[in-house]
Amino acid sequence: MSSTLQTLPQLVLDGLVVGFVYALIAVGYTMVYGVLKLINFAHGDVFMVGAFVGTEVLRALTAGGRPLSPWALLLAAVVAAAAVTALLGAGIERVAYRPLRQAPTLILLVSAIGVSFLLEDLVRLVESIHLGKFVLPVPTVFATVYRIHVAGLQNPLTIRLNSIVVVVASILMMVGLTLFVGRTRPGKAMRAVAEDRTTAALQGIDVNAIIALTFLVGSGMGGAAGALFATQYTLVTPYMGFDIGIKAFTAAVVGGIGNIPGAFLGGILLGVLEQVGGGFIGTKFQNVVAFAILVLVLVLLPSGLLGERVQEGA
Amino acid sequence: MPHLRWARALGASALLAVLLASAACGGGAQPSSGGNSSGLQVIKIATQSPLSGDESVQGIALKNGAALKLKQEYDQFKAMGFDLQLDPQDDKGDPNTGVANAQKLAADSQVLAVVGHLDSGVMIPSEAQYHAAQLPIVSPANTNPNVTSQYKYPEISRICGRDDVQGPVGAIFAKDQLGVKTVFVIDNITAYGTGVANAFKQKAQEIGLQVVGSQSIDKSETDYSNVLTQIQQVKPDLVYYGGLYQGFALMLNQAAVRGIHTKWMGPDGVFSNGLVATAKENAIGVYATSVAAPTNLTPGGQKFIQDYTAEYKENPDPYAIYGYDAMGVVLQGLKDAIQKNGGKLPTRAQVRDAIRAITDYQGALVKVGFDSIGDNIYAGYYVYQITSANASTTGDAKLMAQYNPKGELVSQ
Numbered sequence: 001m002s003s004t005l006q007t008l009p010q011l012v013l014d015g016l017v018v019g020f021v022y023a024l025i026a027v028g029y030t031m032v033y034g035v036l037k038l039i040n041f042a043h044g045d046v047f048m049v050g051a052f053v054g055t056e057v058l059r060a061l062t063a064g065g066r067p068l069s070p071w072a073l074l075l076a077a078v079v080a081a082a083a084v085t086a087l088l089g090a091g092i093e094r095v096a097y098r099p100l101r102q103a104p105t106l107i108l109l110v111s112a113i114g115v116s117f118l119l120e121d122l123v124r125l126v127e128s129i130h131l132g133k134f135v136l137p138v139p140t141v142f143a144t145v146y147r148i149h150v151a152g153l154q155n156p157l158t159i160r161l162n163s164i165v166v167v168v169a170s171i172l173m174m175v176g177l178t179l180f181v182g183r184t185r186p187g188k189a190m191r192a193v194a195e196d197r198t199t200a201a202l203q204g205i206d207v208n209a210i211i212a213l214t215f216l217v218g219s220g221m222g223g224a225a226g227a228l229f230a231t232q233y234t235l236v237t238p239y240m241g242f243d244i245g246i247k248a249f250t251a252a253v254v255g256g257i258g259n260i261p262g263a264f265l266g267g268i269l270l271g272v273l274e275q276v277g278g279g280f281i282g283t284k285f286q287n288v289v290a291f292a293i294l295v296l297v298l299v300l301l302p303s304g305l306l307g308e309r310v311q312e313g314a
Numbered sequence: 315m316p317h318l319r320w321a322r323a324l325g326a327s328a329l330l331a332v333l334l335a336s337a338a339c340g341g342g343a344q345p346s347s348g349g350n351s352s353g354l355q356v357i358k359i360a361t362q363s364p365l366s367g368d369e370s371v372q373g374i375a376l377k378n379g380a381a382l383k384l385k386q387e388y389d390q391f392k393a394m395g396f397d398l399q400l401d402p403q404d405d406k407g408d409p410n411t412g413v414a415n416a417q418k419l420a421a422d423s424q425v426l427a428v429v430g431h432l433d434s435g436v437m438i439p440s441e442a443q444y445h446a447a448q449l450p451i452v453s454p455a456n457t458n459p460n461v462t463s464q465y466k467y468p469e470i471s472r473i474c475g476r477d478d479v480q481g482p483v484g485a486i487f488a489k490d491q492l493g494v495k496t497v498f499v500i501d502n503i504t505a506y507g508t509g510v511a512n513a514f515k516q517k518a519q520e521i522g523l524q525v526v527g528s529q530s531i532d533k534s535e536t537d538y539s540n541v542l543t544q545i546q547q548v549k550p551d552l553v554y555y556g557g558l559y560q561g562f563a564l565m566l567n568q569a570a571v572r573g574i575h576t577k578w579m580g581p582d583g584v585f586s587n588g589l590v591a592t593a594k595e596n597a598i599g600v601y602a603t604s605v606a607a608p609t610n611l612t613p614g615g616q617k618f619i620q621d622y623t624a625e626y627k628e629n630p631d632p633y634a635i636y637g638y639d640a641m642g643v644v645l646q647g648l649k650d651a652i653q654k655n656g657g658k659l660p661t662r663a664q665v666r667d668a669i670r671a672i673t674d675y676q677g678a679l680v681k682v683g684f685d686s687i688g689d690n691i692y693a694g695y696y697v698y699q700i701t702s703a704n705a706s707t708t709g710d711a712k713l714m715a716q717y718n719p720k721g722e723l724v725s726q
Contacts, residue, residue: 007543012538124366135368135560137592145571155546158572233536234561234567235592237368243534278540284503284530286540 009150010157011279012272017163017232019271020170025248026176026255026263028089028218034194034258037105041112044245045119046089046219047226050081051236052123054227055200057081058139070141074165074231077141078286080131081227082220089219090212098208114250116241123238138230166228173221173266180217181260190214194258254294256307265305270294334373335555354397355659359384360419361637362412362440362451363429365404365497368534368560371588373432376454377402379637380429381477386621387645394652396606396659398645401425405436412436413443415451420447427451428646429640432633434458434477437470444469451668452643454636457582457605458509462687469666471688473640473680475605475695477506477581479721481513481556483605483695484579486723487715488552489521492577492601496524498550500541500565502533502557510581511556526550533557538565542572552577559584563592569595585698587631592706598709600700603638607679607696608713609635614678629706639677646675693719 015220032040054077061073068076096111128136142165147156181187192200193210229244230236239262251270257263272292277289297305323547338434361380364373384400391398403419405412410420412431418480419425419525420443428444428451431437437456444451445467453461457480462470501511505656508530526548529541542565545553553576562584571578578600585602593600608629617636622630647669651660654668673683681692695717700709716724 007547010543010546012539014537014543017538069514133370135370145573147573160571233564235536235564239367239534240536275540279543282529283541283544284532286531 004112006154007279008276009153011275013157013159015272016268017166017271018274019268020167021225021229021267022171022251022271023267024228024250025222025244025263026251026267027174027260027304028222029249029252030257031190031214031218031254031261035197035211036097036101036108038108038112039249040218041109041245042096042115042119043219043222044241044242044243044248045116046085046092047222047229047244047248048236048241049088049119049237050052050085050223051121051230051240052136052226053167053223053239054078054081055085055136055138055236058219058231059136062139070134072270074141077231078224078227082224085226086216088218089215089222092219093212093215097176098211100141113287120238127238135235138234138236141231143309161234162231166232169224169228173224177217177221177260184217185308186210186213192208192235235261239303250291254297254304256304258308259304260303262306263312269305272280279297316622324409343644344396348487354392354395355397356397356424357391357648358399358401358422358425358696359641359648360401360403360425360428360430362405362415362419362428362436363432363637364401364407365402367406369407369432369558371559372455372583372586372631373405373407375634376430376432376629376637376640379454379622379630379634379639379655380641382622382625382644383638383641385625391645392648396652399424400599405431405433407433407436409436409439412440416440416449418489420444420449424664426660427669429454429644431456433504433506433510434461437461438464438505439691441470442466448662448666450644450647450662450669452638452640452669455605455633456506457583458505460505460509463639466687469689471643471669471684472568472644473583473677473682473690474625476634476689477510478513479693479717479719480581480603480605480695481510481515482517483687483697483717483721484514484554484581484601485517485521485523486576486717486721487601487603487697488518488554488579489523490594490723491715492552494523494524494551494577496548496552498526498545498548499528500553500555501528502555502561502629503530505555506562506583507533507557509556510583511554512554514554514581525719531561531562535561536564538568541565542551542569542574545569545576547576548573549578552579555580555584557583559586559589560592563589563597563660565599566593567597577601579603585630585632585708585711587705587708590700590709594705597700597705598703600709601714602698602700602711603631604696604698605693606632606636607694608698608711609638609679609714609717612679615674618678632708633722634680634701639680639682642677643672643682644669647672670683670710691719694724695719 028043048135057077057080062298096115118314124134142161144161146159149156189205251266255266274286274290361377363376404414434456447546450469457477459476459478499515582604585604588595651664651668675682683691695714698711702710
C-alpha cells in the first residue's frame with residue numbers, strides 16, 4: 001500500500017497534464033452545445049487535424065537542423081494548428097450543420113458522425129500521398145526534464161518542461177476565452193444566442209455569424225490542444241481523435257454541458273482520476289475507474305458539477 | 315436557391331467520387347486484373363494483413379514480400395496455363411474486418427489460397443470461415459499457440475514458431491545470458507500480446523525470476539505514464555512488453571524522459587523498422603525475441619534483400635521475408651496440386667492437402683515442413699539486440715542467441 005502512496009504525487013501530476021488537454025477539447029464541445037444544442041462528434045477529429053498540422057509544421061521547421069528556439073517552434077505549431085482548425089471548424093459548420101439547422105438534432109448528429117469519418121480518412125489519404133505513411137512521430141520540442149526530489153519520496157518527481165508549457169498554454173487560452181465570452185461584445189452576443197436564438201436575432205444579432213464564430217473559437221482551441229498533445233505524447237495517428245474526443249465530451253458533460261469553466265474542471269478531474277485509478281487498481285482499468293466515478297458524479301449532480309438545469313428543446 | 319443547393323450536392327458528390335476513385339487506384343496494384351484474353355485460367359492468391367492503421371508497417375511488408383514471390387513465379391504458372399493474380403486484402407488488424415474479408419474471399423471461387431494475418435487475434439476468429447470454404451491459409455507471422463492448437467483445422471498452417479516457445483525463450487535468455495533477477499511484465503490486451511506475455515511470465519516464475527509487477531495497457535494508448543510510474547517504483551532489472559512496436563516505441567520514449575534505466579525486451583511484434591523509426595536512440599540496447607532468422611546471413615536472404623530493395627526502393631522490414639516465404643509455400647502447394655490434378659485447375663481442397671503435405675520446402679530464409687496441426691517443425695527462435703538508431707535496417711540488430719524448436723539454446 002505504501003508503494004502505491006509513494007507513486008501518488010507523480011500520478012496526480014501526470015493526470016493534471018493530460019487533464020488540461022482534455023479540458024481544452026471539452027471547451028469546444030461545450031461551446032457548440034451551448035449555441036446549437038448539438039453534440040459535435042467531429043470535434044475529436046478537429047483535434048486530430050490540429051495534431052497533424054502541428055506535427056507537420058514542426059517537421060518542416062526542424063527538417064534542416066534547428067535554427068529556431070523551441071519556444072518559436074511551439075508557437076508556430078500551435079498557432080498554425082489553431083488557425084487551420086478554426087477555419088476547418090467554421091467550414092464544417094457552414095457545410096455540414098447550417099443546411100440542417102431546422103432539422104431535428106438527431107439528423108445533425110448523424111451529419112457530425114459523417115464529418116468525423118470524413119476527416120479521419122481525409123488525413124489518412126493526404127498523409128499517405130504526402131509521406132507514404134500516416135502514423136507520424138513528432139519531433140521533440142522541449143527536451144528539458146526536471147527531477148524534483150521530495151522528502152519522503154523514493155523517486156524524484158519527473159516533470160517535463162513540455163508538460164509545464166502545455167499546462168500554462170492551456171491556462172492562458174482558458175483565461176483568454178473567459179475574458180472573450182464574458183467581457184467583449186461578440187462574447188456577449190454568443191451568450192445571448194446560447195440563451196435564446198430567436199430573441200437574440202430580434203435584438204439585431206447576426207445569429208449565423210455568431211454561430212460561425214463559436215465554431216471558429218471552439219475548433220481553434222481544439223486544434224491548439226491537438227498540437228500541444230502531439231508535442232507531449234510524440235505520436236499522431238488519424239484515429240487518435242476518437243478516444244480523446246469521447247473523454248473530452250464526458251468531461252464537458254460532467255462539468256455541466258454548456259458551461260465553460262465546468263468543462264475545464266471536468267477535463268482536469270477526468271485526467272487525474274484516470275491516472276490515480278489506474279495506478280491503484282491496474283492500468284487496464286484506468287478508464288473503468290475514471291468513468292465509474294464520473295457516473296457517480298452525474299447520479300448525484302445530474303446537471304454536472306457547474307451546470308445549471310438546461311431545458312432540452314422539446 | 316434550390317438550384318444552388320443541388321449544384322453544391324452534385325459538386326460534393328463528384329469530389330467524393332474522385333476521392334474514392336483515387337483511393338481505389340492506390341489500393342491494389344495488379345498487373346493484369348480481370349481480363350484473360352490469352353485464354354489463361356485465373357488463380358488468385360489473397361493476402362490478409364493490415365495495410366492501414368497502426369500496424370501497417372509490418373502488414374504492408376508482409377504483403378510486399380508475398381507480392382514479390384508471386385511476381386517471380388508468375389511466368390512458371392503462365393507456362394502451365396494459369397494467370398496468377400494477387401488479391402491483397404486490408405484486415406486493418408481488426409478481427410471484424412478480418413472475418414468479413416475471409417467471407418469475401420471464400421465467396422470468390424478464383425481464390426485458391428491465402429497468405430495471411432499479422433495478428434493472431436484476427437486470425438483465430440477468421441479460421442472458421444476458411445475452414446467452411448476449405449480455403450487454405452498459410453500464416454507468415456501468427457505466433458499465438460491457439461492459431462493451430464485450438465481448432466486444428468486442416469486449412470490453417472504457419473511457417474513461424476509459437477509464442478509458448480517464444481515467450482519462454484525470452485525468459486530463459488534474460489536469466490541465463492543477461493543475469494536478470496526481477497522482471498516487470500506488460501501486455502497490450504490482444505490475443506498475441508497477452509498470450510506471449512503470459513508465456514514469458516510463467517516461464518520466468520518457473521525458472522526462479524521474480525515477477526515484481528505486471529500490467530496491461532490498451533494497444534491504442536499513447537500515454538504510458540501510469541505504468542511507467544509503477545515501474546519506476548519497483549525498479550525491475552528487465553521490463554518485458556508483450557505487444558507490437560508502436561506502443562513499445564512510445565513507452566521507450568516516455569521512459570527515457572523519466573530517466574528509467576532498465577533492460578527492455580519484447581517479442582517479434584516489436585522487432586520492426588517502425589520501432590527504431592519512432593524510438594530512435596531510445597531503442598538502442600533493446601532485446602527482441604523473434605521467430606525470424608537474420609535475413610542477411612543466408613544466401614537466400616541476401617538475394618531476397620537485393621530483389622526486395624530493387625522492387626520497393628526500401629530495405630525490407632523483418633516481416634517481409636516471412637510474407638515471401640509463406641507465399642513460396644503456398645505456390646509450392648499449388649504447383650503440387652496442379653501436377654496431381656494432371657495439369658488442370660485444382661480444387662481448394664486439393665491445394666489445401668498439397669500444402670499440408672509439404673515436408674521440406676526451403677524458402678529464402680525458413681525451411682518449412684508441417685506437422686499434423688500445421689506447425690512448422692523447423693521453426694527456430696532467435697534473440698536480437700538493437701545496436702543503432704538506423705531505422706532502415708532495424709537498428710543493425712545483432713543476433714545474440716539462437717534456440718531450437720523446443721526452446722533449447724543452440725548457439726550464442
